[in-house]
Every structure is written in C-alpha cells, then in structure tokens.
Amino acid sequence: MVRLEPYSPTPAARAGRVFMVVAPFVMGLVCVLLSFVPLGRIFGSSLTPAFALMAIYYWAIVRPEMFPPLAVFTVGLVFDLLSGGIIGLWAFVYVLIYAVVISQRPLVVNAPFAVFWFGFLVVAVFTGAISWAVVSIYYGRPVPPSSLMQHMVLTVAIFPIFAMIFGRVQARVLPGS
C-alpha cells in the first residue's frame, strides 16, 4: 500500500501564503503613502484623493475577512501620524465607516459596478460629514468645508481606476477569487 508523505510547504510557498493574507492590508498602507506623494503637483494642484478610503471600502465589500478592523485602525493611525493632524481622527472615522460598510455589505456585494460606485459615493459623503463634524468639534468652530468637498469629489471620480487595480490584484494574487 502506498503511504502518502505529510505535506510540508516550502519557505517560498509559506512566504507566498503570508503575502496573500496580508496583501489587502499592505495595499492599504501603500494607499496611505500614496496620499502623501505630491501627485497633484504634476498639474500644479495640491489636491490629493483619499486613496486609503478607496482601499478600505473595496476590501470591506469584497474580502472583509482579509481586511479586519485592526488593519483599518492601523491604516487610519499611520495616516494620522504622517499627516501631522489630529491624532486618532482618521483611525476613528475609518473604523466607523468600516462598521457602516460591513453592515450594508449585502446590498452591494454582488451588485453591478454602478451600484458599487454609488455605494462609494454615499460612503464618501458620510466620511466627509463625520470627519468635518469631528474636526469642527475638536477646534470648537466650524471648519471651512471647501477643500474637504474638493477632496471627496476627486476621490469619488477616480475610484473606478483604483477599483480596477484592486480587482486585478484580487484576481491574480488572492486565492478563491
């Protein structure tokens, strides 16, 4: 009778498996770093979209088990530390938004892309409103919302490009996609 050897993965296979597990989180961190790269200067503008919000929304809808609350919190905290703004602002806003997205996930998960995009529009509006309220309370006066609105409009406008990139990564790297 033929005895099967117990399967033991090679180090490369193990590394690949680890990468697959942490890929969404790493992409979230890359998105945070990308937010601080002065891409707008190419066109003489200082506007930067909320790349991290795109990553959080995408992975919360598509593979929430691979982007747990701890990853969302870490992405928000790193953003706070790098931005030099209010500590905990984006960590709080992103975790709150994540909770809302997870609760409404069944509405969007297998819907056409237009619905997925519209869901992101709603999330961006909600994110803007929450962050504006927190910052206004923190400083004790209403903060002018013009730059926030431009930031969110740009974020929603370029979301399809990033959704496509995340989709490619998901199809090529993640198992069972």
Add this chain to the structure above:
Amino acid sequence: MDPNRTALPFREFSHRISLVFMLTLAAALLLLGRAETYVFDRARQVVTDLAAPLLEVASRPVAAARRVIERTDEYAYVFDENERLRAENARLLAWKEMALNLEARVARYEALLNVQIDPSINYVTGRAVSDAGGPFVDTVLVNVGREQGAKSGQAVVDTDGLVGRIVSTGPKASRVLLLTDLNSRIPVVIEPAHYKAVLAGDNTEWPRLEYLTNISAISPGDRVVTSGDGGLIPQGLPVGLVIQTSDGNLRVQTFADRGRLNFVRVLQYEFPSQVERQDPPDVLKGPPISSSADSAASAAANSTGTE
C-alpha cells in the same frame, strides 16, 4: 456535528468585538491626543523619518513629470515669453537704478542714525517631499532635519516668498506648517500703510488678516510682508497681496503656491538679542558728555559754597 456551523457565528462575534474595541480605542486616541502630546509627537517623528526617504524617492518622478509639462508649456509660448521678458527687463533696469540710489541713501542714513542692523541669515536648501495628504491639514515634509540645523519655528521660503514655518523636526526631515493651515499664525505688516496684522490660515486657499486696526487704510493689491514681531521669523519676507473676496472680506493671496512647491530654503534666523552694540563712527561722536556735566556740577557746588 459540523464544526463550521459553530465556527462561523464565533468568527462573526469576534469580528464585532474587535470592531467595537477598535472604535473605542480610536475615540480614546482622539481624546488622549489633546492631552498627551509628547508620546504622539515622538511617534510622529519616528513615522515621519521612516516615510521621508520613501516619499523622497516617490516624489522625484513627480518633479520630473512636472518639469516636462512646464518645459512643454515654455516651448509653446517661447516667443511671446521672450517679448514679455524684454519689455520687463527694460522696465526693471530703470527700477534697478532707482533701487541702487535708494540703497546708498538708506545705508548713509543707517550709519548716521547708528541703526542696529540684523545679522545676515544662514539657510539650508531642501526639497518638499510630501503633500498635505488630508483635507484638514496643510503641512508638507522637507528633507532638512536636525542634522542639517533645522529647528522648530524657523521660517521656510521658496523663490516666491514665505511658505510657512517648521513645527517639528526629526534627524533627517522636518514638518512645515503652511500659511493656509488652520493653526498657522504669522505676524505681518501691510505696505505701504504699514499696518500690522496677524495672517491666520483657516483651511482655505486665502488666509485671513486678523487684528487689523484700520481696515479702511488697506486696499486690494497692497503688499504683505512679515513684521518680525516675536523674533521668530525675520522681518520683510514677502508673503502675498491683499485681495477682496466676493463677500467683501480682505484676505491674502500668498506668493508661494503650494501646488508648485519644490525646492525650499529653511532660514536659520536667530533673533538678534545677543548682538553686541554697534557704536557710531568716531567722526559722528559729539563732545564727551560726562566731563562737561562734571564741570557744570562742580561750578554749581562752588557757587553754593561762596554764598
């Protein structure tokens, strides 16, 4: 019994607990961030120093792309630009003569009046390697840190004018608070009326003028420069022009454009409180005051004694 049937609710339950825990932790951070600043400032410096080299590498292609676009624009308008520059050069030559005359006259007056002149300002040049990132903060990172002599409070300028001031420094990188940030306050003077005010950022493109005593004396187009009050930022750095917004308020259009920030200078200015007194030249000194005063006093004493 299928173990997956029990594992699924448990996973959902742990997911929810983790969500609530992270939300509470983030809310606690928001409150603690106001009180415990040292720990967070330290964490910020560490993260900033780790990210600065990555951002510097990432910002190079952006700067290169920007240069390509600028060059293309320049080639498209090279003849018009040449004509404009010739005309401007002719105008500036006349201004240069006037400026040289005024410079000589000011130097003569300063010597006569024994004006204490500020020492020259050293500077370090660096690059703005990051963008603000978020909609509520207007700060950038520059690749000049403590090792190059950067300190908190130092002014940062580019070729157009004042950009902001340093608010925190790490060994290799510093954070610059731009004039438009909500927390930025810069003492300024509005020329030619010479009224003092405070330039206050409010998260919009045009900072406000606060504590302005006489608004009627200021009109759109007036020049705004730093006043040097407080001794942190040198006097006379160009800041911007006064503009009037559609709601009638006076604001400032800064000369420095944050959308085009690239190379910047960190001014290592020391308030001249330790500068030795500069005595006037001997030829300008009058007769010794003390000897005449002594003789007058002794004469008065003699006259009192004889009476």
